[in-house]
Amino acid sequence: MKVSVIGATGYAGIELLRILYNHPEAEVMYLTSESNTGRKISDVYEHLYKIYDQQLISMDKIDEIADASDFLFICLPHGHAMQVGRQLENKAARIIDLGADYRFNNTEVYEKWYKVKHTHKTTNRVYGLSELHREMIKSAKIIGNPGCYTTASILALAPLVKYGLVEISSIIVDAKSGVSGAGRTASPANHFPELYDSFKAYSVATHRHTPEIEQELSWLGQKKVTLNFTPHLVPMDRGILSTCYANILPSVTKTMINDAFHSFYDKEFFIRLRGINSYPTTKNVRGSNFCDIGWHVDQRTGRIVILSAIDNLVKGAAGQAVQNFNIACGFNEKTGLMMAPVYP
Structure with missing residues (x-):
């Protein structure tokens, strides 16, 4: 599956890249960053040298990114993912949002707590806590990844x-x-x-x-x-x-x-x-x-x-996003996630 990461230079985005690197069924296509557009991801995060050397691009090319991707992982602060979701409503690409925009069944609750107007209220979405909503995750257009x-x-x-x-x-x-x-x-x-x-x-x-x-x-x-x-x-x-x-x-x-x-x-x-x-x-x-x-x-x-x-950053963010990705694609849920804890 071809995947792209929107907002790749935050901590959740970088953790996601670490996990996807060892995922046998995921090919990373595009990485975006508005603050580091034009730079290589490995110049921003030197630990990724010889692992990821893609150039970071702007979200201005979101339609092109979506056309080349089966899934978009959105790692942006709240208020941004719903703009992307609305713009790509008629695209085939599915979305896993690591922010808060698609976590709530009732968007009025979102607006009350986040002080932001929700602009994409009617869409096929599911709360992406894998152990609770596995069946709905399989077919959802948008998966709202839970908070940590x-x-x-x-x-x-x-x-x-x-x-x-x-x-x-x-x-x-x-x-x-x-x-x-x-x-x-x-x-x-x-x-x-x-x-x-x-x-x-x-x-x-x-x-x-x-x-x-x-x-x-x-x-x-x-x-x-x-x-x-x-x-x-x-x-x-x-x-x-x-x-x-x-x-x-x-x-x-x-x-x-x-x-x-x-x-x-x-x-x-x-x-x-x-x-x-x-x-x-x-x-x-x-x-x-x-x-x-x-x-x-x-x-x-x-x-x-x-x-x-x-x-x-893993079960509370990027790992759960990959677990949801696996469920949505019909892969074994463990795919790419069989990392033993780091100790000490």
Whole structure:
């Protein structure tokens, strides 16, 4: 399949190129960058020397790019992918958007949280969390790749909500991310002297990944879910650890909880159930498409604590995009993604 990457010089785009390089069924055609047009990708990122030496072109040639591609991976900030999607509506090329433009069933929710008018409301799209929407991903014209925090959090909570084992009104998500989740653009908050040797929360009660988590859990539980989500920034380059809390319903046992996780995930290769009383870590998933999940039952408080670890640039972005690409093309889902985690 011929693929092109729109916005190839961001962290998600570069991670995507790393994965696609070893994908036997993907041929990279075009790479775009508005800030580095005309330069070789290997001049912008020297680690790609002798791996990718294509010249970066502008999105002005999007029609030409689409005509030469079966799939477009769009790695742009929110507000841009829907412009491309609208322009290419009558083209055969399919789109995997790593941004937020196509993640929401209700575009009014998108407009409320992202403060941007949605200009491509009616299109064949699907929320691209592979383990939840595999069948729809197979045929969707546009796949809205989930956010990184949302991937870790939804996967942690999905079995419990699906099988009705917890009070959905009691859910709290407390997640920590490496700084690459903020993108490559410099800002004072991500400046090394500000970030190093510090640990902070941000966007309390206002983070834009909140409605994504609520949307998918509401779909799973067939009831509206409203939850607390607090993100934190950790002084490391990549990784997410999501700690999720919920009240266990009366008469629910540890065995029922264990069975729920295994029933939901035993056939999912990229979900590694570490089991009850385990402690998933970002170190053990670094550079891989795995999501490690463990859980603890606090009988004293009647609550369950679920821990979920992913690499935010792989399972939380580029790896998930390739997993969706594989599903959409009918390839084995593992194709191009059989990377062992990088350790130490």
